[in-house]
Amino acid sequence: MDFKYDIIVVGAGHAGCEAATxxxxxxxxxxxITMDMNKIAQMSCNPAVGGIAKGQIVREIDALGGQMGIVSDKTAIQFRMLNRSKGPAMWSPRVQSDRIKFIEEWRSIIENTSNLYLWQDTVTALFFRNGEVTGVKTRMGVEFSAKSVVLTNGTFLNGLIHIGRVQMGGGRMxxxxxxxxxxxxxxxxxKTDRMKTGTPVRIDxxxxDFxxxxxxxxxxxxxxxxYxxxxxxxxxxRSCWITYTSEEVHSLLRTGLSESPLYNGQIQSIGPRYCPSIETKIxxxxxxxxxQLFLEPEGETTHEYYLNGFSSSLPLQIQLNALQAIPAFRNVHIFRPGYAIEYDFFDPRQLNPTxxxxxxxxxxxxxxxxxxTGYEEAGGQGxxxxxxxxINCHGGAPFTLRRDEAYIGVLIDDLITKGVDEPYRMFTSRAEYRILLRQDNADERLTQRAYRLGLATSERMNLLEEKQREVERIIDFARNFSVKADRINPYLETLQTAPLKHGVKLIELLTRPHIDLETMSHAIAPLREVLDSIKNRKEEIIESAEIKIKYEGYIKREKMMADKINRLEDIRIKDRFNYNAIQSLSTEARxxxxxxxxxxxxQASRIxxxxxxxxxxxxxxLGR
Known part of the structure; x- marks a missing residue:
């Protein structure tokens, strides 16, 4: 066994697995290096991947040549595209995953990745020399050297679990x-501080009573x-299931507030605003x-369910009493109560964009x-x-993503520029360029960059080029094909949309809200021929072409805005100023x-x- 590596990754959660592969x-x-090789990429909380804005991040990871999207598809027991009633900038894919198969799939990937080795142990210290890291030491006393080290410790750094007044040291249960x-x-x-997160009860x-x-x-x-x-x-x-709490449930929960670590002073750390515990909600x-509560299956065949929306650190008996007041859970048996966990984190403003x-x-x-917080945010950083x-080991330009290029770029820029005052969770509202950062076009945004790096394979690149050719062929056809009013109006009347007063190009007709390519192909034979000639990923390609046609004006306008801001992104100022000496700046700005x-x-403008x-x-x- 060799004890010298280019890179050591500490922690085999979602960030660590993506970083290492x-x-x-x-x-x-x-x-x-992981504490337990049987819990690689463990889904500590909800056995689900994706969701609002998070799904876009997973598609970006995949477009870059990462693994989370592949593992999620292979282990999915339910898929949903959220926000379909809204515009495509808001569409967000989400899956329920089989928790055990998710681990198995990730471990198989890691064990079959060239240049990647596993070691089961706990890292207790780092080695430094002349301002740089040189390796790690483990609990077993083993010393490994490396040119770079990536820390992805999750909730394990001085982790402390709370269930009512019960406290246990741990990174997970x-x-x-x-x-x-x-x-x-x-x-x-x-600079370091403490954060708190929680997880709900697991139900048999x-x-x-379904x-x-x-x-x-x-x-x-x-x-x-x-892709x-x-x-x-x-x-x-498998299906998920919906139910609701009630006033009776809330009354029972209130009886335990004096024993809640969140309210009796036991927990002092920062908790999540956007995924609050049930006691915080009431x-x-x-x-x-x-x-609203969601009962979500933990796997393809298991009887274990996760009660989304019922995160709690209340005493066990209070959790149980409140659950039994919900009619469907009157005779409930639980596998494990909900709990809160406190852990150490580091101020991300201490990081570079890399x-x-x-x-x-x-x-x-x-x-x-x-x-x-979140598997997806972790994987994107990883x-x-x-x-x-x-790149640090072998040379090359630093790899960073702009805010108009990826949600991952928004995430990292927010972290290193603004810091965090609560567990950071990605939302579509955090991105200025949502029309550009859609879930359908992550491959167009990122795969070519990853291919130039050598991370995305030629197979990925070929699929992207094929998709782009077919999409452009459809758009060219729509831009050049003339629709005659007298021929199409009878069909438009069946669709209950206004008839044409004169002939138009097909692309103009397709901008109507209730008109789409598939619908028009029933009345326009040449269009039907174009669509039927698509051999692979037909639905995906048609959807991509439609989005570009219908939202062309919005896309162009947002691209112009992004280009304007990017001119400021090109003006580099790192290490160029002694800000404390510039008296014309405000004290806070200095x-x-x-x-x-x-x-x-x-970046300075976003601070x-x-x-x-x-x-x-x-x-x-700078002008001077």
Whole structure:
């Protein structure tokens, strides 16, 4: 066994797995260290991937040549495209996954990735020399050396679990916490704090009265996460179920508030605003008489269910009493109560856009260690950290993503520029360029860049080029084909849409809300021939062409806005100013700019507390 590697990745969660496979696939000799090889990419909370904005991130990971989309498709037991009633900028894919098969699939990928090695152990310390990381030491006393180290410790750094007044050290239920790393990094100058997250009760489906629940079935169409056409959903699809809390449930929950770690002072750390515990909901939204709950299966065949919306750290008996007040759970048996967990994280403003730390060269942070929450946010950071760790070892330009290029770019820029005051979760509202960052076009945005790096395969690139050719062929046809009013009007009347007064190009007709390519192909034989000639991924290609046709004006306008802002992204200012010496800047701006040392004028403009006037001062100084 060798003890020298190009890259060591600490932690085999969603960030760690993406970082390790990306680095190894790029050619770096990579070691992935995990406490438990049987829990690789464990879904600690909800056994689901994707959702609002998160689904776009997974498609971006896939477009870059990452693995999360492939694993999610292969282990999906339900797929849904959320927000279909809204515009395509808001469409977000989501799957329920088989938790055990998800782990098995990831482990199979890791064990069959060249240049990637596993070691089961706990890292307790890092080695440094001349301002850069040189390796790690484990609990077993083993020392490994590396040119780069990626920390993806998740919730394990000094993790503490709470169930009522009961406290247990742990990174997840029944898994030990990791100690020593935070203290070592704090000693050399890193700023750290504590965060809190939680997870709901797990329920035995055999004790549930499903006749009292509302069934929620999945979609049965062509949509999926991976752009690889050979990857398909293979498992039996299962339903989710909906129910609601009540005033009686809320009254029972209130009886335990004095024993809730969130309200009795036991937990002092920062909790998530957008995924609150059930006790937080009944306090914050005291006027609401009910809250929606989703009962979600944990696997293809298991009786274990996850109760989404019932995250809690209340005492066990209080959780059980409240559940039994819901009619469908009157005779409920639970496998495990909900619990809260506190853990250490590091201020992400201590990172460069590559996710390399500013204090220590070749040391990268990715995932919940940066104050984020969610598998998808972790995976997106992981692949960027893994790529840049490889580049640091072997040379090349740093790999970063702009805000108009990817949700991953928005995520990382938000973290390193604004920091976090609660667990960071991605939403579509965080992105200025939602029309550009759609779930359908992540391959067009990112695959070519990943192919040039050597991460996306030629198979991926060929699929992208084929898709682009077919989409352009459809758009060219629609742009050039003339529709005669007298021939098409009888058909338009059957669709209950206004008849034409004169002939138009097909593309003009397709901009109507209720007109689409498939519908018009029933009346326009040449269009039918074009669509039928598409050999592969027909539905995906037609959908992509339609979005580009219908939203062409919006897309162009947003692209112009992005190009204007990107001119500021091109003005690099890192290390060019002594901000404390510029008296014409506001005091807050001097402090913030000094602390963050932004890469560009555009990044400086996004720092909270830096005003447009401060930016004008910097531009004047640059002009001089």
């Amino acid at each position: 990306a680095a190894a696939n790029l050619g770096s000799k990579t070691l992935l 029944s898994e030990p916490a990791s100690a020593g790393m935070t203290e070592q990094l704090r000693e050399i100058g890193f 489906g055999r004790s549930v 006749s009292l629940l509302e069934e929620q079935k999945g979609d049965n169409d062509f949509h999926k996460f991976s 690889m056409d050979r990857i398909q959903r293979e498992l039996t699809q 306090v914050t939204f005291a006027e609401k008489t009910s809250h 996710l390399e730390t500013k204090l220590v060269r070749n040391l990268f942070f990715a995932g919940q260690i940066n104050g984020t 692949i960027v950290a893994g790529i840049n760790a490889h 402090q913030k700019l000094t602390a963050i040392n932004p890469e560009t004028i555009a 909270p507390g830096v005003s447009p006037n401060d930016i004008s001062v910097l531009l004047v100084l």
